[in-house]
Amino acid sequence: MRERSHRTGPGNPARRGPRPVTGRNIGGLNSPRNGLRARAAQADSRHVRKGIRALIRIESVTKRYPDGTVAVDRLSLEIPDGSVTVLVGPSGCGKTTTLRMINRMVELSEGRILLDGADITRQPVNTLRRSMGYVIQNAGLFQHRTIVDNIATVPRMLGWDRGRARTRAMDLMERVGLDAGLAKRYPYQLSGGQQQRVGVARALAADPPVLLMDEPFSAVDPIVRKTLQAELLRIQEELGKTIVFVTHDIDEAIRLGDMVAVMRTGGKLAQFAPPDELLSAPADEFVEDFLGAGRGVRRLSFFTSAGLELTTDPVVAVDASAAQIAERATDDVPYLLVTDADGRPLGWARAKDAVGGEGLDAAQLLSHGRPFEFGRDSLRDALDCAVLSPTGWAVAVDGDGRVVGVASQETIAGAIRDAHAERKGSADRKAAAGAPGGPGATGARRTAR
Amino acid sequence: MSGGAGFFDIPSDLQHTYLGLIGEHLKEALIPVAGGLALSLPIAQLCVRFRWLYPPVLWVTTVLYAIPSIAFFVFLIDYTGATETTVMIPLTVYSLVVLVPAIVDGVRSVPQETLAAAEAMGFTSMQRYLRVELPIAVPAIFAGLRVATVSSISLVSVGSLIGNEGALGNLLSDAHVFHRSNLAVTSVVTTAVLAIVIDALLIGIRMLLTPWLPRGSRSARRASVDAVTGPAPEEARPLEEAAR
Numbered sequence: 001m002r003e004r005s006h007r008t009g010p011g012n013p014a015r016r017g018p019r020p021v022t023g024r025n026i027g028g029l030n031s032p033r034n035g036l037r038a039r040a041a042q043a044d045s046r047h048v049r050k051g052i053r054a055l056i057r058i059e060s061v062t063k064r065y066p067d068g069t070v071a072v073d074r075l076s077l078e079i080p081d082g083s084v085t086v087l088v089g090p091s092g093c094g095k096t097t098t099l100r101m102i103n104r105m106v107e108l109s110e111g112r113i114l115l116d117g118a119d120i121t122r123q124p125v126n127t128l129r130r131s132m133g134y135v136i137q138n139a140g141l142f143q144h145r146t147i148v149d150n151i152a153t154v155p156r157m158l159g160w161d162r163g164r165a166r167t168r169a170m171d172l173m174e175r176v177g178l179d180a181g182l183a184k185r186y187p188y189q190l191s192g193g194q195q196q197r198v199g200v201a202r203a204l205a206a207d208p209p210v211l212l213m214d215e216p217f218s219a220v221d222p223i224v225r226k227t228l229q230a231e232l233l234r235i236q237e238e239l240g241k242t243i244v245f246v247t248h249d250i251d252e253a254i255r256l257g258d259m260v261a262v263m264r265t266g267g268k269l270a271q272f273a274p275p276d277e278l279l280s281a282p283a284d285e286f287v288e289d290f291l292g293a294g295r296g297v298r299r300l301s302f303f304t305s306a307g308l309e310l311t312t313d314p315v316v317a318v319d320a321s322a323a324q325i326a327e328r329a330t331d332d333v334p335y336l337l338v339t340d341a342d343g344r345p346l347g348w349a350r351a352k353d354a355v356g357g358e359g360l361d362a363a364q365l366l367s368h369g370r371p372f373e374f375g376r377d378s379l380r381d382a383l384d385c386a387v388l389s390p391t392g393w394a395v396a397v398d399g400d401g402r403v404v405g406v407a408s409q410e411t412i413a414g415a416i417r418d419a420h421a422e423r424k425g426s427a428d429r430k431a432a433a434g435a436p437g438g439p440g441a442t443g444a445r446r447t448a449r
Numbered sequence: 450m451s452g453g454a455g456f457f458d459i460p461s462d463l464q465h466t467y468l469g470l471i472g473e474h475l476k477e478a479l480i481p482v483a484g485g486l487a488l489s490l491p492i493a494q495l496c497v498r499f500r501w502l503y504p505p506v507l508w509v510t511t512v513l514y515a516i517p518s519i520a521f522f523v524f525l526i527d528y529t530g531a532t533e534t535t536v537m538i539p540l541t542v543y544s545l546v547v548l549v550p551a552i553v554d555g556v557r558s559v560p561q562e563t564l565a566a567a568e569a570m571g572f573t574s575m576q577r578y579l580r581v582e583l584p585i586a587v588p589a590i591f592a593g594l595r596v597a598t599v600s601s602i603s604l605v606s607v608g609s610l611i612g613n614e615g616a617l618g619n620l621l622s623d624a625h626v627f628h629r630s631n632l633a634v635t636s637v638v639t640t641a642v643l644a645i646v647i648d649a650l651l652i653g654i655r656m657l658l659t660p661w662l663p664r665g666s667r668s669a670r671r672a673s674v675d676a677v678t679g680p681a682p683e684e685a686r687p688l689e690e691a692a693r
Binding site for chain 2: 103105125126127128129130132134136137138139140141142143144145146153154157186187188199202212
């Protein structure tokens, strides 16, 4: 179970939403170390109960069309339970074909696919399909049915009575963030993003253990896409489905995937790894090209900012007295971060100007830029804040937007070096021991809190 | 109005009142369309399933349409006699030339992703046809039905050629025989009004069957929806997202 060992590393703060820093728990094999977010811990225990059912195992599968074209070439993948596995690659790489072989919309030519240990051809094809949710580009809603009827389709086919199916559909509308008032509307009355939410709700309706998603978000605009991705992660956090997700967008793959399978033209697997490993160690030139520029910076998304050494030295309240200001504004502190009475950042003041004046003038401050949320945002976000900040210092806030400290570009660079060293060290240890294990958040310094 | 020359005065040889003629006319026009629809549905389904079948089927229906009704009558009169049936059989055949392509195109216009979604949800092919393809093809089918019905209403009149089986069309031959041109006016005007009324009726039924079709301008409708429910969730959320 090689791929599982990667899951014990520090979390993926690239994920927005309630996912905890250490929350990449798959199959419940590790327990949350963080302990900060009780809700997330509950979600994790649900994973545990689900056990390792619904594991999809693709064994040396080939799809050859009658004209001799090979769409998928001896592909083997183990899709872990309760996690998001992304198939990504250029067009013609066989990713959609692979997905469709799982619910037999395309029949494989050679090899076999096991679902929960049993060959998928063992059960009637429509029974198999009803046990897997399917989300498709442009949603593919039934335009002649209301939203609630669309969502209730599979439960109705499975013989649920109308009332129960409807209640279930209404629950799901809420879960995917749709207003209940839309229930009686028809698909044409919804925006593209709303339609795609309905598509997700419809796929979840009969609570299938597996969700197949075929480029579900590629037809919506980038802003809506980002929102839908975040919502998917939120829903996944709650439900812990086994999701197979197809996309041609490597950024989407890295954002959503617990595991990413990069496929190349001709239906061959180029690399199958967690996104962090993909970015740090692309298997070959093709994967490297496909990942594109900025790998190093993007990989910082997988390092938590929790280990950053913050300082509160330059932080002053807007109503601070002249003496307090003078005390803060030492030679090492060229700028002061001014906060309001609640501790929320207002902006930067030049230390020279502040000292000797009659207090701080909130109107004269330099913008503090976008702060990052300490512990939850990644080192990449922290670095971004520092680079964009007029003073070169990044402002760290807590979940309520109150300042917890500031970090200089140098501090962040140091944290990045430490994080890399730690990650490498654990990889070496792992290689030596041949056993799962990783540094986790325990290795991070949390002095600033 | 005097001397039996009024608009609604029908010569006694037709053995029908004005309303009776209308009833007769509707019967002879609509039964063939209904029959044609019943034939077209399976034929169209076969054409959708086996793509190669469609061109030859289209060719055959077109050729049948090209056969003059008189030729049909001459052929059929040996079997069905000088009856309504003899009039209705060619009309049924003629309706196919409109209905088959209408249904085929309607079913084919169902978006690929809708079909894929239905397949992925475990619909059998029969369920898919009845619950997805056919309902979505309803607007196209009704477009065909309207043309077939209107043309059938006008074609019934040729039935007068085989002896008073043309309903309102019989007034045309009477106009000729009795030198009463006002009968021709009655015939033509009534047939036209009938066609318009039935067409309007079909539009009404279609609208009842397809509440899911955008009415009028799509954007106007969308705007009214937003006015009711407030901005769509994803229009609000990116702001939160961007703020992070």
